[in-house]
Amino acid sequence: MTSDEGVALLTTASPPDYSSRGATLQTPSSENVMNRRVNETILKTVPGLRKTFFGKFKSFELIEREEWLFLFFSLMSIMTTVCFTIYRLCFAAAINPKSDDVLLGIILLINTVFCLYHLLHGVFRDQYFDIMTFLLTTAAVIGYVFLNFFGKDESTNVNRENFRHPTVKLARLIVTCLLGMPVICLGVVIVAKYWRSNYILFRLVGGRTDLQLACGNVLLIHTLLSLAVNSMLSFLVAKYYMDMIDGDTAVIFTYFLYSGVACLWATLGYLSLRFEKKLWIVWFIMLGFLPPTLTVFDTIQVSHEDNIFTTIRFGAILISTIIACSSCLLLILAALYALKFCNIGLxxxxxxMDDEDAWRIVTTLRQPDVEVGEGRVE
Structure with a gap:
């Protein structure tokens, strides 16, 4: 073949068709690269969760405007309540350690500590149960403040007709009510928002409906545990405080014994869910009938005392008993439901939280054949 014939062949021959082979070799790798870039983009643009010993929480990037306002007014309410309560507590304890002002001050401090827990846990985990409990605890604090201002003091036998209320008690009442109004209003808005969106459940466990139900039940149990411990500690203070001031060793021992048992019971409930131990959950359910039984029995005993129904102390005992019984019964029902979801990897x-979990969440979001529950990313 001459050079002229070779040139003519190169110019006239059509180029070979590599389209089919190129598609086979190039398309999958290109698609994988593209999918990986899309996944990386999703992971970078959607804020993540903060991993702690107690689980995963939202980062500050996910907190929205109304949540910041709710946090601001709530923290202001808690701080003012604590300041007024400590001031009044020190003043009343210097005059009469057995005063009901001291008793109510201690109960208020216990409730404000749990208020702070429910506030932070609710906002940073999108838990409407915690926000509802925070609103309930805030209402209980307002009720204690009203009870302290208008109620009859058992230790001094005075009431509002013949006793001029100190300025601190009046200021605490006004400030608590003024700050409580925006807290309750914003709290209702946030509860409705969290109720409609199960965003945090989706980020915690992915799109499986059964895991979302189990996760929501576990978070509800955490809320009820703290509420039960709060009410039981308040009940024990209201029941045994007067006798503890007298230095009764048996009463002091009983108080710390009951408090320790309540905390151990709550710890058992938390650990049984944390490690998905079915036997521990059964023990937790069986022991869950003791706190409401003991509180009701002690309340009936206190009601037999003379002129007890009009006192601040009995009002505090009654409120604590109602909350303790309600929370314990709800805990038993939620724990029975939790037995259904043991050993499913919850x-x-x-x-x-590692890279594999993050890729699993994004993959679940992208796959159309995976059953997705109510959780969604907005």
Whole structure:
């Protein structure tokens, strides 16, 4: 073949068709690269969760404007309540340690500590149960403040007709009510928002409906545990405080014994869910009938005392008993429901966060054939 014939062949021959082979070799890798870039973009643009020993919480980037306002007014309410309560507590304890002002001051401090827990836990985990409990605890604090201002003091036998209320009690009442109004209004808005969106459940356990139900039940149990411990500690203070001031060793021992048992019971409930131990949950349910039984029995005993129904002390005992019984019964029902979801890998999903979990969440979001519950990313 001459050079002229070779040139003519090169110019006239059509180029070989590599389209089919190129598609086979190039398309999958290109698609994988593109999918990976899309996944990385999603992971970078959607703020993540903060991993802690107690689970995953929202980062500050996810807190919205109304949530910041709610946090501001709530923290202001808690701080003012604590300041007024400590001032009044020190003043009343210097005059009469057995005064009901001291008793109500201690109960208020206990409730404000749990208020702070429910506030932070509710906002940073999108938990409407915690926000509802915070609103309930805030209402209980307002009720204690009203009870302290208008109620009859058992220790001094005075009431509002013949006793001029100190300025601190009046200021605490006004400030608590003024700050409580925006807290309750914003709290209702946030509860409705969290109720409509199960965003945090989706980020915790992915799109499986059964895992979302189990996760929501576990978070509800955490809320009820703190509420039960709060009410039981308040009840024990209201029941045994007067006798503890007298230095009764048996009463002091009984108080710390009951308090320790309540905390151990709550710890058992938390650990049984944390490690998905079915036997521990059964023990937790069986022991859950003791707190309401003891509180009701002690309340009936206190009601037999003379002229007890009009006192601040009995009002505090009655409120604590109602909350303790309600929370314990709800805990038993929620724990029975939790037995259904043991050993499904819930604890691993809730308390671990690594790159594989993040890719699993994004993959679940992208796959059309995976059953997705109510959770969604907005």
């Amino acid at each position: 604890s691993e999903r809730m308390y671990s």
